[in-house]
Amino acid sequence: GxxxxxxxxxxxxxxxxxxxxxxxxxxTLSNIQWYKQRPGGHPVFLIQLVKSGEVKxxxxxxxxxxxxxxxxxxxxxxxxxTDVGTYFCADASTSGTYKYIFGTxxxxxxxx
Amino acid sequence: xxxxxxxxxFRVLKTGQSMTLLCAQDMNHEYMYWYRQDPGMGLRLxxxxxxxxxxxxxxxxxxYNVSRLKxxxxxxxxxxxxxxxxxxxxxxxxxxxxxxxxxxxxxxxVV
Numbered sequence: 001g002x003x004x005x006x007x008x009x010x011x012x013x014x015x016x017x018x019x020x021x022x023x024x025x026x027x028t029l030s031n032i033q034w035y036k037q038r039p040g041g042h043p044v045f046l047i048q049l050v051k052s053g054e055v056k057x058x059x060x061x062x063x064x065x066x067x068x069x070x071x072x073x074x075x076x077x078x079x080x081x082t083d084v085g086t087y088f089c090a091d092a093s094t095s096g097t098y099k100y101i102f103g104t105x106x107x108x109x110x111x112x
Numbered sequence: 113x114x115x116x117x118x119x120x121x122f123r124v125l126k127t128g129q130s131m132t133l134l135c136a137q138d139m140n141h142e143y144m145y146w147y148r149q150d151p152g153m154g155l156r157l158x159x160x161x162x163x164x165x166x167x168x169x170x171x172x173x174x175x176y177n178v179s180r181l182k183x184x185x186x187x188x189x190x191x192x193x194x195x196x197x198x199x200x201x202x203x204x205x206x207x208x209x210x211x212x213x214x215x216x217x218x219x220x221x222v223v
Contacts, residue, residue, distance in 0.1 A: 001171075033211045042202055043155070045211030088154065090212075098143060098162050099170070100212070104154040 002027065004091050006103035014111050019079050021106035023072040023089035030092035032072045033100060034063055038085040046074075079110045114138050118203050118215035125193040125222045133188040133218050135203030141213075143206050144186040145170075146178060148199040149217075155202065161186055193222045 005024045013019050023032065031050045035043040047056055049065040049072060056063045062075040076083055086107045090100035119134045137144065146158040147170075157170030159178040167178045175197060177189045186205075190197060198221050204212040 035211070042214040042216050043212070045213065048211055098168075099145065099157060099160055101157075102147075102155040104152070 002091070002094050002101050004029075004089060004101050004103040006087075006089060006106050008106055009104065010107050010109075012109045012111060013079050015081060016078050019076045019083070019108055021074050021087050021089075021108075023074075023091075023103055025070060025091060027094065029065070029069045029072060030094070031100075032065055033090045034072075034074055035088040035090065035102075036085050037088065037105070041085075043088060076108075079108070081110050081112055084108060084110050116203055116205055116213050116215035118201075118218050120218060121216065122219045123221070125190075125220065127193060127195060127222060129193050130189070130191050131193065131220075132190075133201055133203070133220075135186045135188070135215060136184055137186075137203075137205040137213070138184065139205060139207075139213065140183070141205035141207050142183075143208070144180065145204045145206075145212070146176070146186065146188045147202045147204065148172065149202060150199050158188065158201075193220075195222045198222045 007022050033048045034046040037043045047063050052069050053067045054065040060077045064073045086105040088105045090102045093099045116137045145160040147155040156172050161167045161180040164183040179187045201218045203215040206212045
């Protein structure tokens with residue numbers, strides 16, 4: 001079945017360092033969504049990417065959709081302790097955009 | 113604006129007991145979903161609904177049933193709880209062009 005893989009699974013960074021998580025699929029990605037889940041909280045929608053090569057920015061966060069739509073990335077510049085959490089990507093199911101398939105997430109820890 | 117509200121927030125069940133998790137949204141969204149989240153497993157779709165009166169199976173539907181009698185409500189039932197159903201359950205809703213809005217979750221322990 002459709003699988004969405006994220007790497008790395010865990011990442012520890014010093015505050016101020018950059019962080020990148022990658023979302024990959026063995027098939028062509030459709031529409032990519034990114035979410036953040038704080039420890040003990042629920043996932044919160046960050047952004048949606050639909051076009052090949054698309055780049056979107058939200059303050060220190062940069063989201064990118066690969067040219068071939070086989071991968072996507074989230075880059076955080078100069079991490080802060082408030083960035084701690086798990087970041088998920090989700091791809092629209094190949095059976096339609098009624099549902100999205102979530103990746104396993106990247107857990108980010110920021111050391112002060 | 114409450115968004116998506118889940119009840120209860122916590123519950124402990126004994127094996128074999130039944131319960132219903134309630135989800136209500138006030139955003140007039142057509143689509144509603146139930147996910148479970150286990151450590152290292154990400155979010156796995158249990159059941160979903162694309163409109164009032166409709167339901168469909170997700171990735172892990174066994175042991176669960178759902179109903180969507182009203183557009184704003186989506187109920188998840190466990191008929192005979194098993195320890196393997198210990199998890200955090202999230203309800204979510206969305207419209208066709210935006211991301212999911214998740215509820216705050218229900219932490220269920222089956223002993």
